[in-house]
Amino acid sequence: MPEPRNRSSSVRKKKVRVPSGESRERYERRKGGKKASCAVCGAKLQGVQRSGPKSARRPERKFGGALCPKCQASVVKEAGRVKDGFKSIEDVAIIYRRYVEGILK
Incomplete structure (x- = not known):
């Protein structure tokens, strides 16, 4: 035994x-599993547990569990600028572009 x-x-x-x-x-x-990291800057995400299903681990906000708060704020600002016509989608940085397109849809 x-x-x-x-x-x-x-x-x-x-x-x-x-x-x-x-x-x-x-x-x-x-x-143990790896600590979740931001998809844009690579910073470690806080408030994301390592156990359980992904739907239970991520924070309930836009891009929660994928982007850190700083990058998330940048994406929302860029999306607002594109939506209001101050910028075109081509002027947005490539690393933010797919997230901005996700907000605009």
């Missing part, structure tokens, strides 16, 4: 062949 610390689902069983030729089970801890 495995030790109590190895009975958890956060510990994975791995079959390993040892030098004597027999096969044994070794236990190793599962690694």
Whole structure:
């Protein structure tokens, strides 16, 4: 019987062949998921958990779970400028363009 610390689902069983030729089970801890990062600037997103389905992890706002608040504000400003006619969609930076188009649709 495995030790109590190895009975958890956060510990994975791995079959390993040892030098004597027999096969044994070794236990190793599962690694946690990577911290979510902004799609534009790469900053770590706060308020996004690593466990559970994506719909439960992301904040309930436009581009929540994909963009950091700073980049999100920039996208909304750019979308407003395009909508009001101060800028054309071609003048928007390429990294923001797909998000601006998403707001304008």
